[in-house]
Amino acid sequence: MTKDDCKKLVIDIISDIAPDEDLSAIKPEIRLRDQLQLDSMDFLDIVMELRKRHGIEVPEADYAHLASLESCAEYLTPKFAAKA
Amino acid sequence: MKQTRIVITGIGLTAPNGNSLAEFRKNLLNGVSGITTVDVRFMGRHPAGMCTFDPLKYQKKKDVRIGTRVGGISIYCAREALADAGVNLETRDRSRVGIYLGITEHGNVETENEVYNISQFKYDTKFWTHHHNPRTVANNPAGEVSLNLGITGPAYTIGAACAAGNMGLIHAAQMLRLGEIDFALGGGVSESPQTFGIFAGFKSQNALAAHEDPTKASRPFDKARNGIVISEGGCIYTLERLEDAQARGAKIYGEIAGYHVNSDATDYVLPNPERQAECVRKAIVHAGMTIEDIDLVNTHATSTPQGDIQECQAIAEVFKGRSTPPHINNTKSFIGHAMGAAGALELAGNLPSFDDGVVHPTINVDELDPQCDIPGLVINHPKTGAKIDVILNNSFGMLGINSTLIIKRFAA
Numbered sequence: 001m002t003k004d005d006c007k008k009l010v011i012d013i014i015s016d017i018a019p020d021e022d023l024s025a026i027k028p029e030i031r032l033r034d035q036l037q038l039d040s041m042d043f044l045d046i047v048m049e050l051r052k053r054h055g056i057e058v059p060e061a062d063y064a065h066l067a068s069l070e071s072c073a074e075y076l077t078p079k080f081a082a083k084a
Numbered sequence: 085m086k087q088t089r090i091v092i093t094g095i096g097l098t099a100p101n102g103n104s105l106a107e108f109r110k111n112l113l114n115g116v117s118g119i120t121t122v123d124v125r126f127m128g129r130h131p132a133g134m135c136t137f138d139p140l141k142y143q144k145k146k147d148v149r150i151g152t153r154v155g156g157i158s159i160y161c162a163r164e165a166l167a168d169a170g171v172n173l174e175t176r177d178r179s180r181v182g183i184y185l186g187i188t189e190h191g192n193v194e195t196e197n198e199v200y201n202i203s204q205f206k207y208d209t210k211f212w213t214h215h216h217n218p219r220t221v222a223n224n225p226a227g228e229v230s231l232n233l234g235i236t237g238p239a240y241t242i243g244a245a246c247a248a249g250n251m252g253l254i255h256a257a258q259m260l261r262l263g264e265i266d267f268a269l270g271g272g273v274s275e276s277p278q279t280f281g282i283f284a285g286f287k288s289q290n291a292l293a294a295h296e297d298p299t300k301a302s303r304p305f306d307k308a309r310n311g312i313v314i315s316e317g318g319c320i321y322t323l324e325r326l327e328d329a330q331a332r333g334a335k336i337y338g339e340i341a342g343y344h345v346n347s348d349a350t351d352y353v354l355p356n357p358e359r360q361a362e363c364v365r366k367a368i369v370h371a372g373m374t375i376e377d378i379d380l381v382n383t384h385a386t387s388t389p390q391g392d393i394q395e396c397q398a399i400a401e402v403f404k405g406r407s408t409p410p411h412i413n414n415t416k417s418f419i420g421h422a423m424g425a426a427g428a429l430e431l432a433g434n435l436p437s438f439d440d441g442v443v444h445p446t447i448n449v450d451e452l453d454p455q456c457d458i459p460g461l462v463i464n465h466p467k468t469g470a471k472i473d474v475i476l477n478n479s480f481g482m483l484g485i486n487s488t489l490i491i492k493r494f495a496a
Contacts, residue, residue, distance in 0.1 A: 019145035041150070044214045052211060 094169025100133030133315025155228030186248025186272035245481025249427025313420030342371025348484025409460030427479030
């Protein structure tokens with residue numbers, strides 16, 4: 001699992017959570033909340049979908065790691081690798 | 085005491101056989117049922133009434149995902165009613181707008197869905213959605229309308245089993261008369277076919293309809309009726325004080341003439357014809373009318389063997405002594421039992437009678453049950469050339485709640 005693979009999985013989840021958004025031009029370094037209409041309940045949905053689809057747990061203390069696509073990849077790629 | 089006059093100025097609805105009043109009415113006059121069959125979780129296919137409105141007409145995909153089915157139904161109906169009334173809320177004080185929606189039940193759908201969801205994860209509750217509570221609070225349908233329209237006045241539901249559709253209108257009229265609000269969205273809504281529990285409950289009660297042709301499954305007053313067809317739907321009215329409606333040149337569908345709500349206090353599920361008759365009588369008195377003034381009675385009858393007979397007994401008792409009986413019909417024969425929406429939808433299906441002079445029939449009566457054979461029944465074919473000035477709408481519910489609403493033709 002590369003970081004790019006990880007980003008694709010996260011975008012898959014976001015596309016279901018924010019189905020009205022255009023995700024084709026997401027800037028990886030920019031906070032997701034600054035470029036998409038996402039609120040705290042949506043981030044809980046991301047956490048839930050990571051748990052359901054991939055068996056990955058994100059403790060509340062680590063939620064900040066989900067801020068941007070880049071930070072998601074940084075944080076989640078090792079977790080995906082550990083699952084492989 | 086002279087009461088403030090309250091009028092209906094807009095109607096938005098979705099029924100199993102129509103997504104607008106015009107479409108609904110056309111199908112009621114043409115004998116078109118909206119009942120189909122659906123897969124019910126754990127139970128296989130059963131007759132049900134499902135709506136085909138486009139949720140994305142007034143909501144974003146994300147709002148549909150987060151909200152409930154009945155929230156979407158409510159938003160569709162509220163927006164359609166406002167459009168029909170020609171009212172733009174953005175030019176009004178939205179803190180003076182009230183939303184009052186009758187519901188039979190709420191929350192079962194989402195709770196069942198989540199129990200099923202966690203069953204896929206060995207019942208580990210960490211997979212239970214954080215959306216569960218906002219989806220299941222009893223005010224959810226009204227709250228979703230308030231969010232969608234930016235209405236900051238009172239918005240809540242009225243839990244009154246299957247009497248609830250009338251109750252939404254009654255409560256709206258009361259709040260307008262009290263001066264608590266200046267404009268109301270009142271009616272009833274249902275998402276009941278989304279929950280298997282209501283099917284299973286009626287099945288266990290031997291009160292769930294079964295028929296090889298789903299369009300014939302809901303058959304009030306027919307000798308072979310065997311139970312209820314569960315339906316979804318919604319119908320929301322805009323209601324205003326007469327002077328406000330006239331000041332803006334509103335189209336007026338009819339005037340709230342009178343109503344009554346009472347309770348049987350006798351049984352959890354079995355109706356009580358004595359209390360039903362009392363409810364109808366007191367509504368007529370509240371309207372300042374006599375039994376001679378009622379032109380059309382829309383029955384609550386749900387196609388259960390016992391309930392239909394009891395309502396017929398109650399109506400016959402109230403109207404005995406009239407030389408010419410009122411016209412009596414039933415809308416559930418087309419759309420099944422839309423639960424919280426039933427009373428509101430059934431009234432809407434009959435309001436056009438003021439203008440077209442036609443009474444829609446009760447369909448699917450192949451052999452009239454002699455015990456339901458009361459004077460005035462309009463069966464299988466519309467009754468044309470009828471002069472309808474007053475409609476009496478019955479809606480009754482479990483735990484013995486009865487509501488009767490009387491609407492009269494508007495005359496300045």
